[in-house]
Amino acid sequence: MGLLEINLRLIMANPRGFCAGVYMAIDVVDQLLDILEGEPIYVFHEIVHNKHVVNRFIDRGVTFVEQVEDVPKGAIIVFSAHGVSPAVRQAADERGLTSIDATCPLVTKVHAEAIRYARRGWQILLVGHEHHQEVIGTRGEAPDSIQVVDSVESIARLNIDDPTKLIYLTQTTLSMDDANKIIDALKKTFPDINSPPSDDICYATTNRQHAVRALAPECDLVLVVGSGNSSNSVRLTEIAQASGTRAVLVDDCQELSPAMLKGVETVLVTAGASAPEDLVQSLILRLVEDHGACIEQHDIFHESVEFGLPGTLKSFMRSRGVDPEGRRITMDDLASTNRFLDGHGIPYQVHDLTVGASD
Numbered sequence: 001m002g003l004l005e006i007n008l009r010l011i012m013a014n015p016r017g018f019c020a021g022v023y024m025a026i027d028v029v030d031q032l033l034d035i036l037e038g039e040p041i042y043v044f045h046e047i048v049h050n051k052h053v054v055n056r057f058i059d060r061g062v063t064f065v066e067q068v069e070d071v072p073k074g075a076i077i078v079f080s081a082h083g084v085s086p087a088v089r090q091a092a093d094e095r096g097l098t099s100i101d102a103t104c105p106l107v108t109k110v111h112a113e114a115i116r117y118a119r120r121g122w123q124i125l126l127v128g129h130e131h132h133q134e135v136i137g138t139r140g141e142a143p144d145s146i147q148v149v150d151s152v153e154s155i156a157r158l159n160i161d162d163p164t165k166l167i168y169l170t171q172t173t174l175s176m177d178d179a180n181k182i183i184d185a186l187k188k189t190f191p192d193i194n195s196p197p198s199d200d201i202c203y204a205t206t207n208r209q210h211a212v213r214a215l216a217p218e219c220d221l222v223l224v225v226g227s228g229n230s231s232n233s234v235r236l237t238e239i240a241q242a243s244g245t246r247a248v249l250v251d252d253c254q255e256l257s258p259a260m261l262k263g264v265e266t267v268l269v270t271a272g273a274s275a276p277e278d279l280v281q282s283l284i285l286r287l288v289e290d291h292g293a294c295i296e297q298h299d300i301f302h303e304s305v306e307f308g309l310p311g312t313l314k315s316f317m318r319s320r321g322v323d324p325e326g327r328r329i330t331m332d333d334l335a336s337t338n339r340f341l342d343g344h345g346i347p348y349q350v351h352d353l354t355v356g357a358s359d
């Protein structure tokens, strides 16, 4: 262990990191790599928005594409966790591709809502970031019925035929605070607008934001492990900053600098839903070894949400003589961090501050 310059209090936010949808999407590609033994695998868009996850798959021979036309005819294509529009599915079919759908079921739920309300002849206001992959996919379900609302200011530019046949839906990974500001403004402008049948911002986004909101104010710095194109990771950084605490988004511990920790007595570590836990573990080890960090784990939400293998993958497995029943998605990354800390002889305290659970 190096020279200890700072006696740092390190709070680890629980929950953090991988959500059920990300576990599932990564597992789909893992399972295919296992089954296909060298046969090419193409993934439409980054399977999840994390550069380490993507680079690790590239190292294992997976090819990522942004256009179906870049996939050879007859090959296997995986749709990422963010979902795709029907036009992409159709293009894949026309090319004779075998499509495996790793879309998160909570994104699929928003697609289903969009289809249902568009069929009723309603207009749909989709609150989200126009160029995000998930919004592109959802909008593609009913492009003539959906308008994207990305700010309070953009409400003035909407074209509304009948304000009584109007519903808003949201991207799953928005900041709850930002989304609520837009939704409040929509309700003020269109008092008859309908709300979605259930919240579209997903449990994982909500819980990670709750944890940061609860813990950031007692810290001098918040380190969010995640990539710059990860919507929920960026939102965690913004939420910490909005609470008055400096926050930095880092892809990994290589981005940590002494300047970042100058004057810091308490640091909160969290991770976006697409950030692998081993990157969090490396960051913690660095903070312990270089800065004498003492670790506290603060549990805010308990999560036990799990998704099964997608139907398209199960069918594909059967077509290759593989029984899907024996295969499960493994989800124990926070427990793996306890084993990691124990294995390195790093002590830690657990503070149970649980305010809720997502099952």
Ligand code: SF4
Pocket (backbone or CB within 6 Å): 019, 020, 021, 022, 081, 104, 105, 106, 107, 172, 173, 202, 203, 204, 205, 232, 273
């Ligand atoms: S962040 Fe939410 S919507 Fe996105 S993959 Fe995870 S659970 Fe699904």
